[in-house]
Amino acid sequence: MDTGTHIAMGVAISGLALADTAVANDPSTMGAVFAGIMVGSLIPDIDTVLKLRNNAVYLRNHRGITHSVPAVMLWPLLISILLTLIVPGAEFLHVWAWTFLAVFIHVFVDIFNSYGTQALRPFSQKWVAIGVINTFDPIFFGLHVIAILAWFLGTDPLATMSTLYIVIFFYYLLRFAVKSAVKRSVKKTVPGATEIFIAPTMKFFQWRVAATTEVDHYVGRAYGRSITLYDRFKREPMPASPQVSAALEDPNLKAFVSFSPLYRWSVSHVGDLYEVRLIDLRYRSKGYYPFVAVAHVNQDLEVVNSYTGWIFSEDKLRKKLKFAPNN
Incomplete structure (x- = not known):
């Protein structure tokens, strides 16, 4: 997801953290936990600095090792150690648990983008990209903004954020259903397709579509289950020169x-x-x-x-x- 969405998610997780009595009743632990959640919600994207070197290095590494299994375990540990040193009296276990949740959710939601992550590394180098949520999804982001505003206006944070994530769960199910319908339509529109790529856009019903047959590449758009093909390219082997x-x-x-x-x-x-x-x-x-x-x-x-x-x-x-x- 984009940085703004990850920040909004960090605030929402902070609301959930107030269900933990150690957090709610201890200002030191609360401060450290809130800081850990916000840092944990962003830290996997630290590899964005690779853009300063060049795009090739960035493409090969972004959402790679920083989103891997070892990183998901290591980031919370490092952040929690640092925060408990900075904030005297903060309870390490609670800081670590909520920071771990923030890091895990960051990596988890990223696999639903079309870009994906190497979340299974080192067990697999494969990019996990489910492609049902755009990198910036207005509905996903808007639901977080509504929940955060409700919390700031005085609603119970646990009830508010729990409701938020229940709604988002069903939103994801809906996105899977829509994508599945689009894929069936692409198969009908491009008979013999051996590969089908479907990517979300910021508009709920619009999807990018690309399909490959034995002889051609097809590129188009889907609006709901209606497929419009814009381009067709012959598949040809690259010249051996x-x-x-x-x-x-x-x-x-x-x-x-x-x-x-x-x-x-x-x-x-x-x-x-x-x-x-x-x-x-x-x-x-x-x-x-x-x-x-x-x-x-x-x-x-x-x-x-x-x-x-x-x-x-x-x-x-x-x-x-x-x-x-x-x-």
């Missing part, structure tokens, strides 16, 4: 391939350079495919510049390529 091989060894293209399960390629010349472009088909927006990886290879089979990331115009892509680092 020294330039393509050199481009695919570039870190930016490697990161893209590790992240994107559904893409097409294009090969062209830009001046004296050989351009290899990989285009993710999952995120079509206003007729454009903004998530790409591009490498330029010279006559000596050296990648002179490359880039991977979100670009919404060719002009911006050219600027990025001109200044983008090669590592």
Whole structure:
């Protein structure tokens, strides 16, 4: 989820924490628990700083080790030790338990996005991405805001937040049902589909759709169970050439391939350079495919510049390529 939603969830969990008498009756423990919950609600996304290095490193690592099983166990321990040192008298076990819940819920809700996490690491390197809730879901966020406002206006926090999460549970069930209906419709619209990708958007009934058959890629949108296909691309093997091989060894293209399960390629010349472009088909927006990886290879089979990331115009892509680092 986005940072704002994780913060809202941290506040809601703080309301639940007041059901713990050790928290409700001890100001020191309460302060440490509230701090632990808020830090725990955000700490798994600390790997966002990898963007400062480059997009390739960020793509390969975001929601990876920081969302893994060892991290879910380690973050609460480290945070709780630090907080009980800072806040004299705070009860460690209670600080740890509520911080652990905050970290666990952060990682748990992230697996329901289309981006997903490596939540099963180190047991599996697979990205777990269920894809029923958008990274920012207005209904999910709005329900939290309503509950938090109700709490601040004087309602019982335990009853309020318990009701919130019961409602959200049924909301998730509804999202699963809608996605399942969309998938059935895609199968009817694209007979013989071997792979189907369905991603939520911020609008409840609208979904991104991409499907693959033995010969074609299809890209479209779903509104409820109504499927509209916008593009169709022939599936063709990538050319076996020294330039393509050199481009695919570039870190930016490697990161893209590790992240994107559904893409097409294009090969062209830009001046004296050989351009290899990989285009993710999952995120079509206003007729454009903004998530790409591009490498330029010279006559000596050296990648002179490359880039991977979100670009919404060719002009911006050219600027990025001109200044983008090669590592």
